[in-house]
Amino acid sequence: MTASLSEPTALRYEPLRGLALWGKEEKAAALDVLESRSLFRYYGPALQRRVERFEERFAALHQTPHAVGVSSGTAALTCALIGLGIPEGAEVIVPSATFIGCVNAVVAARGIPVFADIDESLTLDPTAWEQLVTERTFAVMPVHLNNAAADMDPILAVARKHGIRVLEDAAQACGVSYRGRPVGSIGDAGAFSFQAEKNITAGEGGAVVTTDPDVHDRVVRYQDQGGQFTTSRSGERGTAGEAFLGTNLRMTEIAGALLSVQLERLTPMLRRLRDIARTVREDLADLELQWRRLPDEEGSGGDLTVLLDNRMAARRFVTALTAAGIPAATLYSGRLVQQNPAVRAGRTPWGVAWDATARLRASEAVLGRSVTVGLGATMTDDDVAHLVASLRTAADAARKGADGE
Numbered sequence: 001m002t003a004s005l006s007e008p009t010a011l012r013y014e015p016l017r018g019l020a021l022w023g024k025e026e027k028a029a030a031l032d033v034l035e036s037r038s039l040f041r042y043y044g045p046a047l048q049r050r051v052e053r054f055e056e057r058f059a060a061l062h063q064t065p066h067a068v069g070v071s072s073g074t075a076a077l078t079c080a081l082i083g084l085g086i087p088e089g090a091e092v093i094v095p096s097a098t099f100i101g102c103v104n105a106v107v108a109a110r111g112i113p114v115f116a117d118i119d120e121s122l123t124l125d126p127t128a129w130e131q132l133v134t135e136r137t138f139a140v141m142p143v144h145l146n147n148a149a150a151d152m153d154p155i156l157a158v159a160r161k162h163g164i165r166v167l168e169d170a171a172q173a174c175g176v177s178y179r180g181r182p183v184g185s186i187g188d189a190g191a192f193s194f195q196a197e198k199n200i201t202a203g204e205g206g207a208v209v210t211t212d213p214d215v216h217d218r219v220v221r222y223q224d225q226g227g228q229f230t231t232s233r234s235g236e237r238g239t240a241g242e243a244f245l246g247t248n249l250r251m252t253e254i255a256g257a258l259l260s261v262q263l264e265r266l267t268p269m270l271r272r273l274r275d276i277a278r279t280v281r282e283d284l285a286d287l288e289l290q291w292r293r294l295p296d297e298e299g300s301g302g303d304l305t306v307l308l309d310n311r312m313a314a315r316r317f318v319t320a321l322t323a324a325g326i327p328a329a330t331l332y333s334g335r336l337v338q339q340n341p342a343v344r345a346g347r348t349p350w351g352v353a354w355d356a357t358a359r360l361r362a363s364e365a366v367l368g369r370s371v372t373v374g375l376g377a378t379m380t381d382d383d384v385a386h387l388v389a390s391l392r393t394a395a396d397a398a399r400k401g402a403d404g405e
Contacts, residue, residue, distance in 0.1 A: 012325035017269060018200040018262045029257035033129060039253050041069075042224075051256030054209070057263055061175075062182040062190070066216035069251035069259075069359075070223050073171040073193025076206030077105030079249060080189040081139065083208065083219035084165045086111050088140035092167075095124040095150075096232045096336040096363045098143045101193075107348050110140065110247035112190065118363045120147070120307060121293045122331065122370060128156035130162075139165040140305045144173035144183045146372060147199070147270075148294050148299030151247040152178050152186045159187075167191065171206075174199040174264045177299035184209050187290045189219075189370060194201055194255070199270065199301060202255035256363065264392060273302025273375050276384055283388045287395050303371040306329070311368040313398045318371055320394035327374035328394075334368035336360060349389025 002254070014020050028324035029050075038044020051069045070076050084362055088110040094102050097118045106113045114137070116129040124142045140159055142150040151169075159166045162396040166187030170176070176183045176191050184190025189212070192198075194205035208219050221227030226246030277300070281291060292305035308314040314330050321328035338357040344355035373387070 004055050005294060009325050011327055012386055013325035013327075013379050014376045017273075017377045018194075018198060019196055020377040021262075021265050021269065025261045026258050029261050030254050033253045033257050036253075041253050041256065044253075048253065048257075050253045050260060051251045051336050054251075054256040054260045054263070056350070057260065058114055058161075058207055059209060061263070061266075062209045063209050064185050064190075065209070066213065067207055068216065068219045068223065069256060070249045071251060072101075072210055072249075073169075073191060073195060073202050074101035074105050074108075074199075075192065075249040076191035076208050077079045077102060077141075077167070077169060078108045079219045080167050080191045080208045080210075080215075081105060081109035081111065082222045082246075083210065083217075084167065084188060085215075085218070085223060085301035085405045086138050086405045089136070091134055091136045092138060093129050093140040093164075094162060094337070095141070095143050096338060096360050097122055097145065097332065097367050098169070098337050099104045099171070099332075099342055100337055100343065101171070102141060102143065103340075105191075106141075107156055107353070108357075112136075112354050113358065113372045115336070115357055117252065118366060119293070120366055121148070121151060121295055122367065123150035123295075124155060124307065125385070126151050126158065127372075129155075130158045132137065133158075133162050133164065135212050137162070137164055139167050141167050141169055142187070143171075145168040145179075146305065147176055147273075148292070149176055149178035149183050149296050149299060150174065151295040152181075152183075169193075171198065173301060175270045176265075178298070183299075186209070188212060188323040189215055192194045194259055194262075200259055200392075202258040202262075205251055205255045205259060207251075218321065223249040223388050239244055242245040248324055254366050269377050273377070273379075274298075274300055276379060277302045279384060280317040280388055280391065283397075284391055287390075287392065301373050304375060306371045306373075307366065308369045308371060308398055314369045315372050317394045317398045320397040321371075321373065321390055323387070325389045325391065327349070327376075328371055329368060329374075330381055331372050334370075336363055336367060339364075342356065 038048040119125040138268040168190040173195035189210040
């Protein structure tokens with residue numbers, strides 16, 4: 001039977017990373033925690049300290065002395081801002097191409113987001129955001145997008161010039177590096193996500209890394225009710241600084257156990273994906289394809305993003321790839337984060353917090369003509385060959401459309 005045109009094309013491979021490698025090790029780790037009846041990270045009948053062990057290994061991987069596991073990537077960003085000491089009403093500069101969690105974290109920390117242009121790396125334009133700095137600017141949040149680092153050295157130079165804190169959003173780039181340094185460890189703090197699509201995953205989860213012991217202390221306390229609540233055992237968390245009220249954004253022991261297993265696979269998985277991306281680009285070197293600019297290709301986690309001539313060419317490119325079973329899309333459907341109606345209007349849970357945001361037309365244009373090809377951890381050499389052939393077909397379709405053929 002021939003499939004109807006309304007039926008979706010079957011994917012050639014799963015565009016998943018950590019989740020694609022899920023196996024018996026994760027099952028065994030989760031069962032160990034369940035059988036211990038100690039799912040809460042701070043105490044239980046037979047506490048295994050899985051979150052604590054994960055934090056130690058995650059900190060070592062990122063060459064930082066401190067890591068704190070939390071409940072999500074957005075929670076990690078919020079905790080990091082609190083850890084850095086953001087004042088209420090302070091401004092945080094955020095790249096216009098990012099997930100809405102960045103904005104939500106700034107709002108949760110009672111800050112105000114300010115949106116900056118991106119460049120052809122699809123990350124924060126190091127030359128454009130300095131003009132947005134005011135006396136209210138507290139931090140800048142470079143986002144390492146789709147397993148490629150933002151250009152951190154010039155971003156850091158501007159931040160240090162103005163005394164601005166740097167919070168790296170590494171939610172989409174766990175294990176990626178920039179000029180030999182793990183992303184997340186380069187600024188004052190880094191935030192990670194372990195949601196289902198990420199490089200390592202527990203379904204949900206997040207982490208904050210930092211070299212600053214005071215930031216670490218504030219993050220630990222904030223995610224654990226301020227570090228001063230009384231439990232059923234009448235205990236209180238020890239604190240190094242002045243007590244303050246917090247919330248509950250703690251990671252569970254099951255998440256810690258799963259992530260510890262996934263962490264073992266991270267480096268070889270990213271090496272394989274980086275090699276796949278390099279092979280594809282080399283095999284297509286004869287085509288006039290403009291690839292996304294990567295500030296550090298050697299440290300990336302395997303990105304294949306093409307910049308077409310315009311939005312229509314990008315749509316034709318996506319259509320041709322999806323017809324061949326290749327997972328491909330324009331990132332965030334070509335919409336900047338401030339084009340979200342609530343973000344544009346500045347609507348927060350406690351009222352309108354900022355004026356309607358101005359359009360960033362240059363950023364709209366570069367994002368809208370981008371096409372990202374999803375790579376998967378279980379891709380075979382046959383999958384890679386099919387991907388190369390499909391990209392040739394897609395490039396031809398985009399060219400013919402432009403020529404009116």
